[in-house]
Amino acid sequence: MFGASLGPQGFPIRNASPLHQGSSPLHQMDARIKLLTSAVCLIAISAIQGHGAGLAALLFGMGLTRLAGVSLGRVAARLIPANMFFIGLTLLLGLTYPGPALSAVSWLSQDGLTLALRISLKGNALLLVFIALLCTSSVPALAEAMRRLRLGRKLPLLLALTFRQLFLVAEEFQRLHRAALARGFAPRCSWHTYRTIAVLFGQTLLRSLARAERIHGAMLLRGFNGRFRTLDNGSWTAFQAVQASALSIPPVLITLHDRLTW
Amino acid sequence: MHITEGVLSAPVLALGAATAATGLWLGLRRLEEDRLVLAAALAAVFFIGSLIHVPLGPSSVHLLLNGLAGLLLGWIAFPVIFVGLLLQALLFQFGGLLVLGVNTTAVALPAVLCGLILRPLLARGGKPALVAGMLAGSGAVLGTALLAATALALTDQGFLVAAKLVVLAHLPVAAIEGAVAVFVVGFLGQTRPDLLTCALPTATQGGAPC
Numbered sequence: 001m002f003g004a005s006l007g008p009q010g011f012p013i014r015n016a017s018p019l020h021q022g023s024s025p026l027h028q029m030d031a032r033i034k035l036l037t038s039a040v041c042l043i044a045i046s047a048i049q050g051h052g053a054g055l056a057a058l059l060f061g062m063g064l065t066r067l068a069g070v071s072l073g074r075v076a077a078r079l080i081p082a083n084m085f086f087i088g089l090t091l092l093l094g095l096t097y098p099g100p101a102l103s104a105v106s107w108l109s110q111d112g113l114t115l116a117l118r119i120s121l122k123g124n125a126l127l128l129v130f131i132a133l134l135c136t137s138s139v140p141a142l143a144e145a146m147r148r149l150r151l152g153r154k155l156p157l158l159l160a161l162t163f164r165q166l167f168l169v170a171e172e173f174q175r176l177h178r179a180a181l182a183r184g185f186a187p188r189c190s191w192h193t194y195r196t197i198a199v200l201f202g203q204t205l206l207r208s209l210a211r212a213e214r215i216h217g218a219m220l221l222r223g224f225n226g227r228f229r230t231l232d233n234g235s236w237t238a239f240q241a242v243q244a245s246a247l248s249i250p251p252v253l254i255t256l257h258d259r260l261t262w
Numbered sequence: 263m264h265i266t267e268g269v270l271s272a273p274v275l276a277l278g279a280a281t282a283a284t285g286l287w288l289g290l291r292r293l294e295e296d297r298l299v300l301a302a303a304l305a306a307v308f309f310i311g312s313l314i315h316v317p318l319g320p321s322s323v324h325l326l327l328n329g330l331a332g333l334l335l336g337w338i339a340f341p342v343i344f345v346g347l348l349l350q351a352l353l354f355q356f357g358g359l360l361v362l363g364v365n366t367t368a369v370a371l372p373a374v375l376c377g378l379i380l381r382p383l384l385a386r387g388g389k390p391a392l393v394a395g396m397l398a399g400s401g402a403v404l405g406t407a408l409l410a411a412t413a414l415a416l417t418d419q420g421f422l423v424a425a426k427l428v429v430l431a432h433l434p435v436a437a438i439e440g441a442v443a444v445f446v447v448g449f450l451g452q453t454r455p456d457l458l459t460c461a462l463p464t465a466t467q468g469g470a471p472c
Binding site: 165201209 | 267272286295296298300303309311314317327341342344345348349351352355358359360418419420424427441443445454461
């Protein structure tokens, strides 16, 4: 459903092809266990200070995505925005960070480049773990896991209902945008363009609210009792808990070794 | 507006998470269960709105629309923006899980503050409402840039130049957001003026205001 682009507005919708469909051990793992495991892994990796440990965490993240059966090409495409940011940060810190200059290139800061390298290694490792553990569950399954982990009642429901309506709203905007283009609308840096985009957004808002009222009425008629049910209800088995514990050990050990030797 | 994973220090991440948790608690307290579907619709609308790229000179920028969310939703903008940022992390890997608290605070806190200050002006309709739209649209983006810059500067003094650049880069975005917010408020004022006083119109009687 996210395959279509929302017009020439640069929507990244195309990149949102789902990763939650699959049969890997991580796809079959209960979403609650994955949420808890990801919290442990992400906090551990974020505490890393050294480059060796950062590299080890990156390799761990790549191993985890391999275990999730996600191809490196798909993962690389998802890491492009973050790495564009890291490249910019490297240049900026290299040029502006205080400290001794690099011996080979005198106008680049050695400390700035060292910090940028550490951030890049950690950032990519964190994103890989995030993709492998959380993007292999559907959003409704994650919302249900949040509810079952007692992270509130309204927030998981809001997440599930937002995801439910996201595609409808996207289609609505696409339709209105196509109609505007058919009437000769050509986006430029002008007041007319900003007014047109604002009206398209306003119309999308009004239509989405009207549809939401109908959806709410239909849900109530079908006996909706405040719980958004999903077919992805996993069961928490002892074997999965052991698997999750085993997955949490490497990043914790990497971080402990890093902090003790830093 | 997303700060990527791996950049910020642990104390800054913890402070951002605590602030976001407080804002979420306050927002969810005001969000009645029978308004969840409408709030979700608005969360989806603002999610899609934040993906719209508008031309700016030879390039383009994407909208934030957080000021408009704060203006229409008040404290409820906090959970709405949190859900939008969480979905952006899950679907596009913009931001991440650890940095979600800081990103939510940076985007939602200025939005809610603008909403709380400017909603009386918005409720008057007409030109005052347009002024409220412009101030909220621009002010929330500037607030977001300032908070993101503060998070960077608190992490490491070496990020000061990057922090200044973040604020400078958001100045034209703030101007465009102000203009777009004026046009959206004007459009809503002509078509559904009731939304300017409460964007979640099916609140049960006696329930908390938006």
